[in-house]
Amino acid sequence: MTPSQHKKETAGKTLKRGVFLTLGALLVAVALEVFLVPNHIIDGGVVGVSIISSYLFPLPLSAFLLILNIPFLIFGYKQIGKTFTISTLYSVSVLALGVHFIHGSPTVTSDFLLAAVFGGIILGLGVGLILRYNGSLDGTEILAIILTRRLPFSVGEIIMFFNIFILGSAGFVFGWDKAMYSLIAYFIAFKTIDLVLEGLDESKAVTIISNNAQDIAEAIMARLGRGVTYLYGKGGFSGEEKEILYVCRHPP
Incomplete structure (x- = not known):
């Protein structure tokens, strides 16, 4: 392969990654603003903390998504590497922009169960695409990757530990029924992520x-x-x- 062919292949892969990271982030924005946030249903991780923070403080959700992820991104750049961190920064930025422009759009349903189910599916599709193309939307995942090197727990176990507290806190802010709907949405999103990552991969x-x-x-x-x-x-x-x-x- 000549240097020019290699550059074209690399550029093609980068473009493909950017397209799917963008699509994934926009799907998550739709899930949040059309289904979950209007019904006070939250996700885990930094997204969940951002939803709660935007409810308690006079700043939009898009601002909290950027502000709360920045420390993790800086830390991740030094500890994990350039490619993963840049992909995560791009995904978070697209998500914040998507949330900003979609905010205020009509909600599809006010039925909490329907919002949890369909919001969870769309959220899982978006996050699954982003993870599939080596990005992330959540600073807690970066922290979990770093901590798993020092602790006898997997990345998934550390993230679940964080999310128990985050999803539980929704009960104090939005009511315990909303916390339970949040758990439903989180479980559905988790299973949908598995489908995107494992069900579509030729090699696992x-x-x-x-x-x-x-x-x-x-x-x-x-x-x-x-x-x-x-x-x-x-x-x-x-x-x-x-x-x-x-x-x-x-x-x-």
């Missing part, structure tokens, strides 16, 4: 055997923000012990 994981396993693992965690599991094996002919990397893979 990759196994890497190399003499430079440590360097490869550090590059994957730093540049892609993906967790890596070490397995240990032995060569059948040589008898040499090998480090094997197992990486959950959601390629664009």
Whole structure:
């Protein structure tokens, strides 16, 4: 492949990633402003905190989405890597703009259950697309990726721990019935994310055997923000012990 062909391929992948990150962020904006927020149903993570904050303080939701994510993005840039952080910053910015322009549009339904179900589905589709193309909408995910290196918990377990408190706080602000509807929306979104990431992937994981396993693992965690599991094996002919990397893979 010539340098010009490589540049074109790289530009094509970047453009494709940008298109799907934009689509995902706009879907989340629709889910929030058309279904969830008007019915006082929240999501987890920074988005959930932003919804509660915009209800309690005289600043729009779009402002809180940017303000509350900035510290995580700065921290993530130093700890995780440039590509993942820039993709996250772009996704959050598009979400904030989408929320700003969609705000005040007519709600589709005032039925809390319908809002939770359809809002959760659209939210999950949007977040799933963003995660699939190596971005994020939530600073707590960046924090969880960093903490999982130091704590004996997975990224999902750490995020769930945060969200228990965030979704629980909705009960004090909006009422406990709204907190329960928020849990329904969160569960549906979670399952929809799984469908987007796993149901559409041709390959769900990759196994890497190399003499430079440590360097490869550090590059994957730093540049892609993906967790890596070490397995240990032995060569059948040589008898040499090998480090094997197992990486959950959601390629664009």
